[in-house]
Amino acid sequence: MTERKPRADAARNREAVLAAADALFARCESPAAVTMADIAAAAGVGKATLFRGFGDRTGLIHALYEARLAPVRRAAEEGPPPLGPSTPPSERVPALLDAVLCFKLDHRHLALALEGTGGDSPYAAGHYRLWHGTLRDALDRVPGLADSDFTAHALLAATRADLVEHLVGHEGRTREEIRARLAAFTARVLHVPAPPH
Template structure:
């Protein structure tokens, strides 16, 4: 019984921390304003618990991001259409990018925090590599598309958190407008002369 209590407490604390961090990032003016002390206070745990569970602020942001992204990633890797691997590539590519865009819009400050962490390159992050690989594999099935690897990078650049924040937070583009713009852009890329030659 004594072995179970710490595990249950640790799981409860982890959930409380992730929920508190989620709320703070969702309501903050700027992701940099959210501190470990703020998260610990909102979760009702000590800072030592926070650091023990996540290592540091970067570790906590990664854990929260992965938790939020997991259902979309699972749908993309194993799910049915339109995201799943059995979907024809000309339908799957736009669906994947739309799912990433909607996630970034719904989690703008969290995505900004993750992509803006220290010297970490967002292109070396595990989640980026996974999305790039999934998208590249789908693009390589598009007849005549010359370079799935570069095209995947270029399309993912269109859903970077800083661009989403600029267009939605700064330019006041609506969610529907941005989704429509992205869909049109993806359609043009997939129907480019190079992919028809």
């Protein structure tokens, strides 16, 4: 018996839902304000389609986040420098953190929605485990650096969506300023010269 493929209209509906949710999160004042009813209406589908395809709002947010993060993930796992695994750690670690930060800056409200999806620990999420493991493995290759596991956690804390939102939304920091400050902080942790900005 052959495995059934999703119907073409189901695949189209899924893409329409993800695109609608993406647009709504990008425009919203607060991620909590984006409801399943809003997303269904914007996508031109019934709410039942959303619940069938994603389970609930948290499932939809996870699916959208993973879809948008996929290109960055591929670059980190297989890509060329500066993100790829063949890059020296003194260059790869700052590049990975910058990629995560830029993703959070570009998808602020989606990242906030994901980090605020109830009782799930953000540290148990697949994307967090991926970045932590990737950074930890790169940090293991930095001469003289102790405790790469905790260092990876500490560096990733500087890219949390709630911190990014605070810096941009409340302190009025610019994208380039935040990126430069993270790069300088990372350089201090790694004991390497900060890149020019």
